[in-house]
Amino acid sequence: MSKIKHIALLGATGSIGTQTLEVIAAHPELFKAEVLTAHRNAALLIQQARTFLPNVVVIGEESLYEQVRDALADLPIKVYTGEKALCEVVQMEQIDVVLTALVGYAGLQPTLHAIRAGKPIALANKETLVVAGELVTALAEEYRVPILPVDSEHSAIFQCLVGEFHNPIEKIILTASGGPFRGMRRAELETVTRAQALKHPNWEMGAKITIDSASMMNKGLEVIEAKWLFGLAPEQIEVIVHPQSIIHSIVQFQDSSMKAQMGLPDMRVPIQFALSYPDRLQATFPRFDFLAYPALTFEQPDMETFRNLKLAFWALEQGGNAPCVLNASNEVVVEAFLREKIGFLAMSEVIEDCLARVPYQANASLEQLIASDEEARAVSAELIQKLVNK
Numbered sequence: 228m229s230k231i232k233h234i235a236l237l238g239a240t241g242s243i244g245t246q247t248l249e250v251i252a253a254h255p256e257l258f259k260a261e262v263l264t265a266h267r268n269a270a271l272l273i274q275q276a277r278t279f280l281p282n283v284v285v286i287g288e289e290s291l292y293e294q295v296r297d298a299l300a301d302l303p304i305k306v307y308t309g310e311k312a313l314c315e316v317v318q319m320e321q322i323d324v325v326l327t328a329l330v331g332y333a334g335l336q337p338t339l340h341a342i343r344a345g346k347p348i349a350l351a352n353k354e355t356l357v358v359a360g361e362l363v364t365a366l367a368e369e370y371r372v373p374i375l376p377v378d379s380e381h382s383a384i385f386q387c388l389v390g391e392f393h394n395p396i397e398k399i400i401l402t403a404s405g406g407p408f409r410g411m412r413r414a415e416l417e418t419v420t421r422a423q424a425l426k427h428p429n430w431e432m433g434a435k436i437t438i439d440s441a442s443m444m445n446k447g448l449e450v451i452e453a454k455w456l457f458g459l460a461p462e463q464i465e466v467i468v469h470p471q472s473i474i475h476s477i478v479q480f481q482d483s484s485m486k487a488q489m490g491l492p493d494m495r496v497p498i499q500f501a502l503s504y505p506d507r508l509q510a511t512f513p514r515f516d517f518l519a520y521p522a523l524t525f526e527q528p529d530m531e532t533f534r535n536l537k538l539a540f541w542a543l544e545q546g547g548n549a550p551c552v553l554n555a556s557n558e559v560v561v562e563a564f565l566r567e568k569i570g571f572l573a574m575s576e577v578i579e580d581c582l583a584r585v586p587y588q589a590n591a592s593l594e595q596l597i598a599s600d601e602e603a604r605a606v607s608a609e610l611i612q613k614l615v616n617k
């Protein structure tokens with residue numbers, strides 16, 4: 228690589244965002260943070276802006292606009308606010324790649340705008356493909372823009388496919404850590420707490436994805452994400468629990484050969500690969516030592532106890548607006564669980580009820596998906612209220 232890549236980093240203040248900035252800082256000759264965005268964390272965004280001197284920052288929360296603008300008034304940095312600003316800044320001419328490190332449904336519209344502006348996407352925001360995978364991948368094909376996976380499992384698959392893109396995939400095997408409640412039965416899950424759910428055994432991540440990992444919804448979302456990234460049928464996607472999170476995922480080819488990508492759990496590796504692809508860059512990240520991990524183990528996922536994974540496979544089979552409804556309902560229940568309004572098992576119950584209540588739409592348009600998202604949020608909120616009132 229010779230030319231500096233100008234990066235629009237959406238969600239700079241989060242777990243993926245801050246690790247992306249570490250990668251950028253380690254390679255100033257290759258990468259420049261051109262746009263940094265945050266939702267509410269004005270203090271960190273200001274600090275990042277003073278360090279990385281981007282051209283533009285966006286603070287999502289409009290009431291924080293003046294605080295950010297005033298704090299950066301001595302620097303030639305443009306400050307914008309609001310949801311629409313995210314969709315506009317990704318189209319700026321000098322942007323070479325948009326890294327979507329923001330969480331949830333909010334990732335969809337900026338990604339669509341970036342694709343329409345011809346910008347390659349480094350995709351951490353898996354919810355984008357869960358909500359509208361068919362539309363997003365069709366649009367990316369139309370505009371000939373690559374979607375480079377950042378999610379560790381999908382980066383692993385992508386890395387296994389380098390040099391193999393002409394060879395059909397027989398199946399892929401996504402590894403799952405099993406989360407902090409691996410091996411527990413439903414009776415034990417009745418009483419698990421927010422604090423316990425937020426303790427992931429292997430990864431330090433934002434609150435939403437950490438709860439998703441604990442409930443196995445993260446793996447469900449990743450199954451749907453994999454379908455769209457790699458053009459697979461549902462029966463070509465398997466999940467295996469691998470508690471050490473060393474093998475990040477596996478591809479099986481038609482001759483029975485399997486390729487796996489492995490390494491210590493460190494998101495800077497897939498982030499850097501998405502930014503440097505097809506090159507690999509020198510990095511000082513810690514190296515894996517086989518003797519420190521004498522046993523790499525594997526288990527069948529328990530989809531009866533962790534029903535979210537089953538619901539996600541069901542939504543994938545259904546297609547249409549079902550994955551969008553699954554995602555919206557999940558975002559609402561995770562928020563309610565984090566606010567300690569509902570218990571751990573209630574999350575799957577609400578999602579299942581919501582999937583049954585929101586009318587199914589095959590071949591949903593973007594407008595229909597937006598409406599389904601809204602409806603699923605309203606239905607889920609109502610179901611949660613009923614549980615709270617009980």
Ligand SMILES: NC(=O)C1=CN([C@@H]2O[C@H](COP(=O)(O)OP(=O)(O)OC[C@H]3O[C@@H](n4cnc5c(N)ncnc54)[C@H](OP(=O)(O)O)[C@@H]3O)[C@@H](O)[C@H]2O)C=CC1
Pocket residue numbers: 237238239240241242243244264265266267268269287327328329330331333351352353354377378379430431432433434435436494
């Ligand atoms: N963390 C990880 O290791 C991995 C994460 N991912 C995926 O990457 C995405 C980001 O995850 P993670 O970094 O953990 O999340 P975090 O919660 O740590 O960070 C989220 C980022 O998005 C911003 N944000 C939150 N809500 C909105 C909104 N409504 N509109 C615009 N921006 C918003 C936050 O801003 P603020 O700080 O101001 O609130 C923050 O910058 C998720 O989709 C997740 O599933 C995938 C694989 C691994």
Ligand SMILES: CC(=O)[C@@H](O)[C@H](O)COP(=O)(O)O
Pocket residue numbers: 378379380402403404405406430439440441445446494
């Ligand atoms: C780091 C990453 O990609 C996460 O999605 C991680 O995989 C979560 O782990 P589990 O969902 O397997 O617990």
Ligand SMILES: [Mn+2]
Pocket residue numbers: 378379380381449
């Ligand atoms: Mn993952």
